Amino acid sequence: MVVIASPNxxxxxxxxxxxxPTVDLAAxxxxxxxxxxxxxxxxxxxNIINHGVPHDTITKMEKAGFDFFxxxxxxxxxxxxxxxxxxxGCKNIGFNGDMGEVEYLLLSATPSSIAHFKNISNDPxxxxxxxxxxxxxxxxxxCEILELMAEGLGVPDTLVFSRxxxxxxxxxxxxxxxxxxxxxxxxxxxDNSPSHNHSKVGFGEHSDPQIxxxxxxxxxxxxQISLQDGVWNPVTxxxxxxxxxxxxxxxxxxxxxxxxxxxRAVTNSHKxxxxxxxxxxxxxxxxxxxxxxxxxxxxxxxFKPFTWDEYKKITYSLKLGERRIDxxxxx
Ligand code: GA4
Numbered sequence: 001m002v003v004i005a006s007p008n009x010x011x012x013x014x015x016x017x018x019x020x021p022t023v024d025l026a027a028x029x030x031x032x033x034x035x036x037x038x039x040x041x042x043x044x045x046x047n048i049i050n051h052g053v054p055h056d057t058i059t060k061m062e063k064a065g066f067d068f069f070x071x072x073x074x075x076x077x078x079x080x081x082x083x084x085x086x087x088x089g090c091k092n093i094g095f096n097g098d099m100g101e102v103e104y105l106l107l108s109a110t111p112s113s114i115a116h117f118k119n120i121s122n123d124p125x126x127x128x129x130x131x132x133x134x135x136x137x138x139x140x141x142x143c144e145i146l147e148l149m150a151e152g153l154g155v156p157d158t159l160v161f162s163r164x165x166x167x168x169x170x171x172x173x174x175x176x177x178x179x180x181x182x183x184x185x186x187x188x189x190x191d192n193s194p195s196h197n198h199s200k201v202g203f204g205e206h207s208d209p210q211i212x213x214x215x216x217x218x219x220x221x222x223x224q225i226s227l228q229d230g231v232w233n234p235v236t237x238x239x240x241x242x243x244x245x246x247x248x249x250x251x252x253x254x255x256x257x258x259x260x261x262x263x264r265a266v267t268n269s270h271k272x273x274x275x276x277x278x279x280x281x282x283x284x285x286x287x288x289x290x291x292x293x294x295x296x297x298x299x300x301x302x303f304k305p306f307t308w309d310e311y312k313k314i315t316y317s318l319k320l321g322e323r324r325i326d327x328x329x330x331x
Contacts, residue, residue, distance in 0.1 A: 015224075018233040020242070025144075026050035036145065037152035040246050040254075044261030045112065045225055048145070049294040053137040058216060061134040064127055065176040065274055068105060068120055077313035079120050080105055086173070093203065098320040101267050102179050102202045109135050109278065126190040128190040135174060138214050138242075138278040139165060145244060146212060146280075153254060153293070154289045161253060164211060164282035169307060171281040177203060179222055179265060179273040198267035202273070205258040209315045209324065210247040210281040217243070217275035227265045232264075248325045249282070249311070252303045284309040303328045 021039040023032060023046050039046035068076065073090065080088035086106035091099050107117060114131050118124035163166040165172055179202040202222060217223065219239050224232040230265035235243065251260040267273070282288070289305040306328055315324055 002294045009211050014231045016137065016231055016233050018136070018225075018227075018235075020045055020047050020225075020235055022047045022049060024048075024050050025052065031150075033148050033152040036148055040149065040250075040258040043227065044234070044246045045260040045263075046244055047238055048141075048244055049238075049241045051141050051242055053134075053141055057130075057137050060130045061276055062216075062218065064121065064130045064180065064276065065105070065276060068176070069103060069178040069274070076103075080117060081116050083116070084108075086115045093320055095316060098204060098235075100203045100265075101182055101200045102265070104178065105176040107131065109139070109174045110168075128189040134276070135172075135278070139172065139280065141242065142212050142278065142280045144212050148260075149250075149254075153257065153294065155293055157291070161211060161250065165280040166284055167283050167286075169283035169285075171284055171312070173277075173279040173281065175277045175279065177265065177273075177275045177277070179203075179220075179241045179267045181245070181270050181272060182267040193302070199269070202247050202265040202267045204320050205262050205264045206320045207262050207323075207325070208245060208279060209249070210251075210279040211249045211313060212247055212280045213245045214278040214280070215243040215245070215275055217273060220268050220271045220273035222265045222268055222273045223232070223263060223275075224266060227261065233301070247279070249288050250307070251325060252288050252328065253290050253294070255299060256292040257294065257299075262321075277306050282308045290304045301330060304330055 021035060023035045023039065024034060025048055036046065070193060071079070076088045082089065085108045088105050090103040091101070093100055107114060111132060114128055114135070118128060121127035143166055146161035147158050149158055164170060182200050205226065217237050217239065219237050221234060221237050223235045223243065225235060226232055244258050245263070246258045248260045250258050286308045286309065287305055288302065288308060288311065295301045314327060318324055
């Protein structure tokens with residue numbers, strides 16, 4: 001048992017380390033497809049290696065994030081004010097009072113909106129080209145994975161999921177999360193020294209609302225997934241891999257075969273953790289429904305159809321940890 005101190009409460013939870021499935025994208029295609037489908041059914045998460053995103057694209061993106069977060073707080077707020085295209089936030093998550101030990105930079109991932117953030121860097125054109133190159137490479141990776149998934153699920157139109165995030169009006173996002181080290185002075189070990197085993201919640205328990213998330217983090221752990229209520233499974237960081245997870249929309253479009261698993265990030269007591277997440281989303285007017293092959297007499301339709309706009313509005317009207325997908329279940 002481990003104690004997790006969230007800003008408002010102290011909870012005792014079970015921590016059970018696991019090894020996430022690793023998919024080697026360079027391996028034999030039918031094997032890759034099988035592993036991805038199995039991982040999405042059993043864990044909702046997997047690591048992908050030999051993903052083809054150039055190392056240089058990743059390191060430049062990481063540097064852009066660290067350079068931004070190294071600025072004084074007032075400067076960050078001034079350089080990336082919150083607006084419809086995203087912005088800088090510190091500790092406040094969403095609009096309904098959720099808090100965490102995190103600062104972040106949220107960017108709408110369309111080429112025109114990335115340009116709105118040119119003041120973020122002293123070298124605006126470099127910032128724009130770094131973020132654009134990363135966005136394109138990661139979006140391509142997401143599309144490739146979604147097409148392999150569709151094939152593995154036996155969906156005849158294998159572009160059925162990827163088409164949404166390739167769309168010019170796709171509502172995809174990029175998010176840098178920076179978790180400063182926090183030594184929790186309130187928690188003491190047996191010898192009365194500050195405990196190293198007590199973490200604070202950086203980004204609380206939630207599922208991702210979009211289709212697919214592609215996450216890259218530095219070599220500092222913090223991501224935990226919950227495959228069972230009250231049990232948290234820490235994920236070992238691998239900076240050479242991307243951690244891929246199923247979002248709510250993909251759970252709906254696979255009629256529940258793939259699971260959008262709840263996860264959170266906890267702080268490290270000594271080291272900074274920085275992650276960059278790409279949230280692949282459809283255009284706002286996209287209708288979210290499972291392809292007919294996913295609905296059978298043995299597996300009747302689990303969810304009502306809805307648009308991403310409807311789902312997104314509900315998402316933002318609720319707290320981080322709400323199980324919003326349940327509102328769209330067929331009775
Ligand atoms: C979780 C996934 C993404 O980070 C995010 C988050 C968003 C936000 O931080 O603004 C939300 C959260 C996320 C889900 C519930 C709502 C919206 C905070 C929040 C309380 C950008 C997203 O799309 O949904």
